[in-house]
Amino acid sequence: MIINSRWYIFISFATLFIYISPVKSFSANEKDSLLIANMQVQIQATQALNDMYNFKFTEAKWQFYRLKILYREHPLPYFLMGLNEWWKIMPDLNVEQYDLEFLAYMDTSIMKAKKLYEVDITKIEGAFFLAAAYGFKARLYSERKKWLKAAGNGNKALNYMDDCRSKEELSPELLFGDGIINYFSVWIRENYPQLRPFLIMFEKGDKELGLEQLREVAHNAFYTRTEAQYWLMRILFIEENDTQGALHESEYLHETYPDNAFFHRFYASLLYQTGRLAKAKLVSEDLLMKVDSNYVGYEANSGRYACYFLARIWESNLDQDKAFQYYQRAIEFAEANKSLKSNYYLYSLLGLARIYDKRGNRPEAESCLKTIRKNSKRKNSANKLAREYLKSLRHDGD
DSSP states (O other), rough: OOOHHHHHHHHHHHHHHHHHHOOOOOOOOOOOOOGGOOOOHHHEEEHHHHHHHOOHHHHHHHHHHHHHHTTTSSSHHHHHHHHHHHHTTTTTTTOOTTTHHHHHHHHHHHHHHHHHHSSGHHHHHHHHHHHHHHHHHHEEEETTTHHHHHHHHHHHHHHHHHHOOOOOOOOOOHHHHHHHHHHHHHHHHHHHHGGGGGTTTSSOOOOOHHHHHHHHHHHOOSSSSSHHHHHEEEIIIIISSSHHHHHHHHHHHHHTTTTTTHHHHHHHHHHHTOOOOHHHHHHHHHHHHHTTTOTTTHHHHHHHHOOOOOOOHHHEEEEOOHHHHHHHHHHHHHTTTTTTTTTTHHHHHHHHHHHHHHOOHHHHHHHHHHHHHHTTTTTTTTHHHHOOOOOOOHHOOO
């Protein structure tokens, strides 16, 4: 969940602005020509998006497909089907099996949007979808560390974004873009000064105002509510260190979309980190049950989180046998997920080492500690603890 690339920061920032960019005021005739301003289509798309957020991808896709039948030459249904594939990727960004279909839908959306862009009355709508589709492509390429493709698509997105920017009376829906811009234009300048030259085109924002605007969208908007809550949750937890605020948003998202593996995992993590261990135990057990039952999107990544939380909780309750079992499963999930450098893997090994040591099995304890050192850098906190633990074991053995 930690953002670890300056290009990812910049591209995601651009993508967020693009995704729900405020557009200029339109005349009645112009509004009638825009599919994104059609209330009936918005309602249909929102229901499909709700299904998508709850990982009912097949149901969502069929609703998007019905839109495609009605609006075959419009980019909207193809973009939404691409977004459906994007949320299949979200639970585990290392899984690449959905990439090609996602990119194909976004490319089709781009092709259709270019035709809209060539006509004056639909130029803004064409620019909107061109910016959005190129932005999401850039975000995927940044995850895949394909930096040239990410930068190229990001630059195209920014170019089309300029056509979407202008002053207008904001509704709760359109405040989403303003909230993101107000927050991240300041945040990037504070945390990534090397990216300031890229922000010349943006006025310096106001982080507090951005958070207020996101909260208003999260509470009052219709179409953009879930996206606003998702980003508000991430910002509060990762950027603002407001775990309680993030927990509030996370609880709502999990209760509203109980089969969304990403929201489920985030909620379990926040419960654990805020010390609500009884609730964290129940939520983690449910998370693990859905992994074991092969729920859509509930894969090794979610299992790794759930088992680590359960192991720590049982260890704190002085039940070493149950803790041992969950640590082992956390390690197995991490190995299946190829997450050998993740802290959940490293600290699960550390937990096993503690239990092996208490059981008098020092060779196995040392083996766990050596594995930690092998899979982590010296500056990593788990690596440091493993080194100190090894020294103490060897000292006691002398």
